[in-house]
Ligand code: NA
């Protein structure tokens with residue numbers, strides 16, 4: 001009995017891994033394991049029956065009564081509207097034409113597109129779905145390897161959570177009670193660095209290994225004609241949208257959360273300007289948004305059950321004890337924390353990780369002293385950005401990675417999950433390299449906010 | 454025995470949070486480790502607005518709580534945390550322990566199956582952070598201020614727009630002009646949050662929130678099931694906490710205030726005209742609340758009766 | 774039995790339509806809040822509460838619809854090699870043994886949860902917000918009920934398909950024009 005209680009967290013964790021690979025919906029697995037382990041824990045006396053009655057409170061407080069999360073439906077709605085009104089598609093096609101001559105041009109266009117979308121949305125779902133639907137079929141048709149194509153799409157799609165505005169940064173700023181504007185600006189340069197690193201990798205891969213990204217024939221004269229006019233129009237509209245979203249925040253009119261509504265309304269308006277809004281199109285936009293949101297929040301409400309029961313049977317205790325028992329100097333602790341966040345990212349989503357880890361690590365970080373490397377008053381911002389870049393990998397790492405779910409959900413049978421898994425490996429490695437880079441060179445994070453604010 | 458205690462503030466906050474950590478630590482020592490109170494940061498087990506419900510069902514044994522949070526189900530609840538133009542720490546504790554406050558709260562919270570111990574007193578809050586100086590009541594028209602509770606209702610009466618936002622959106626809003634003002638806490642905490650970077654005019658006194666009561670709540674069945682000595686330990690530590698936190702709250706504010714001023718913050722005191730306006734707004738809100746809820750009226754009656762008697766004594770007994 | 778599956782599916786469908794329409798409502802309520810606060814001194818507390826009320830309804834009402842359309846994400850790295858019959862059997866086991874117990878727990882305790890809010894007459898805790906908190910709290914058990922209907926409509930169809938009837942477990946009709 002004692003032994004069973006001891007290993008219960010590990011068992012629960014193991015069941016999740018096995019269950020996820022059963023091919024049942026992720027939410028079904030999470031919810032089922034929640035109930036099964038509640039029953040085990042109750043029969044072992046590790047949990048009281050009444051404790052399970054807290055699940056509705058957690059679902060209500062976490063997913064419904066949450067002023068920050070209202071940005072999620074709005075940003076997803078905006079993304080789907082941009083997709084259905086083909087405004088995003090125009091931009092992508094133009095980018096693809098402009099980058100035609102560069103090795104890996106189609107994939108580069110995806111990364112560029114992801115970066116632009118990232119500046120307009122605060123979550124990842126919208127961009128991943130949009131890029132998948134618009135870019136993946138073309139890349140595959142043009143002979144790109146499924147791995148490179150999927151990797152380019154998910155990595156570009158997840159930039160939205162790092163490049164402001166970002167729901168994740170809002171969440172972290174709220175928990176840490178630090179200056180959110182400063183945190184936004186601090187995350188900007190690392191986000192752009194990441195985009196550039198992705199692009200460099202794509203160019204190198206395409207040059208060294210053209211079979212993965214075959215070069216395309218040069219533009220014909222017919223295609224070249226009017227390209228600049230077309231380019232300026234397809235750039236102008238998204239640019240207007242980004243200006244509206246960021247402008248409403250910086251102009252002191254809307255909070256970062258509320259700006260999502262500006263984005264959704266802006267997308268509808270641009271669709272009208274391009275005369276591409278019809279009742280049928282609006283119906284499709286609602287359909288796509290509702291499905292994506294249902295998928296996302298079904299996982300949220302089951303994951304909150306999983307995390308709760310995991311906590312009760314002592315799973316979190318292990319994490320806390322490890323973090324506290326560290327006696328390895330400030331750099332050692334930092335490395336350990338980063339490793340832990342990365343490892344948790346395989347199995348939990350960023351909300352749970354932020355909820356579990358941030359309150360624990362905030363005081364630890366508060367006591368850190370890295371001497372001249374990072375000024376004391378900047379340390380928490382630098383750490384938050386390190387954590388944000390680190391958490392970005394959690395979207396990509398299997399088995400539990402939201403970006404992968406979004407990609408697979410939108411792509412259907414175009415790519416297999418195995419190809420996606422293989423495809424994300426180089427991009428996760430690139431994220432780790434960038435994480436190391438901004439750890440080594442903190443000015444990449446801190447210079448801009450200190451110069452602007 | 455382990456008591457999970459869901460808190461409404463993070464344990465890092467001076468006095469508000471640290472007093473809860475102290476409670477856990479001292480109860481553990483006093484009971485020789487037999488009672489282990491585990492402090493859970495906000496949201497860890499259940500979100501803040503659900504704490505009362507969770508303790509009432511027994512899903513969570515205990516809460517680090519302030520009665521005002523229960524306003525949605527007990528309209529009179531704010532009177533047990535702090536209310537505009539409320540009493541100082543001594544007068545408030547006198548009402549709670551001796552003037553019928555404790556009994557009234559026990560009666561109003563009885564349907565929820567909780568037991569309450571007053572466990573911390575907070576020093577007066579600042580009135581808030583303002584982007585521009587406020588000279589006359591006219592300056593309040595259209596003012597966008599982050600503020601909760603009865604103070605928010607008073608400001609709406611004076612033509613301001615109350616906003617309910619998290620701290621993250623609040624500081625961003627102050628920096629960028631989405632907000633004109635925000636009420637956070639007292640100097641020691643406001644300095645820790647770096648509020649001086651977001652606004653430069655700091656107003657006193659906090660007419661909306663003088664001294665406040667923080668409580669330890671526990672499920673009634675859990676409380677009834679505890680050993681007498683364990684209950685006594687919690688009661689003694691909480692009573693001691695009240696005294697200690699009054700001392701702490703009154704003594705830790707000046708150094709942070711000096712540092713805030715050194716960093717360019719202008720400290721203001723509301724002029725008489727402004728205080729009269731706030732009081733006028735409060736009278737209106739009070740009239741509405743006492744008319745709307747019989748319990749609110751009853752508690753208010755108890756407070757005013759006690760304060761009238763107390764004023765007689767204070768005039769007589771104290772030098773000033 | 775298929776008639777019941779159809780009825781369940783229709784209910785999920787209408788709930789999802791409501792969620793879809795609410796997306797527009799949410800967009801305009803937030804815009805109204807922003808503009809009103811900036812230019813017309815309209816005040817925000819009730820609006821800001823209304824915003825998360827609508828958000829909550831949007832994200833909770835679609836669970837069942839997404840199930841009937843097979844939109845809930847799965848990791849099919851192993852299962853893609855299974856036959857259709859095996860997949861259907863696995864799905865039935867998952868719905869009966871894993872999903873249904875979880876949703877019944879949410880439904881059972883969720884009804885209590887909303888009921889407590891109702892008998893206590895719970896309203897906003899600010900005094901300036903919205904009353905009748907039990908309505909939005911009911912979204913928790915309601916969403917579980919709708920999700921159950923969606924899952925069981927898939928289950929009934931899967932059983933029928935396994936018995937040789939010519940039905941597919943999942944529906945393809947879009948949210949509108951159907
Ligand atoms: Na973004």
Ligand code: NA
Nearest residue numbers: 345394397400
């Ligand atoms: Na992951």
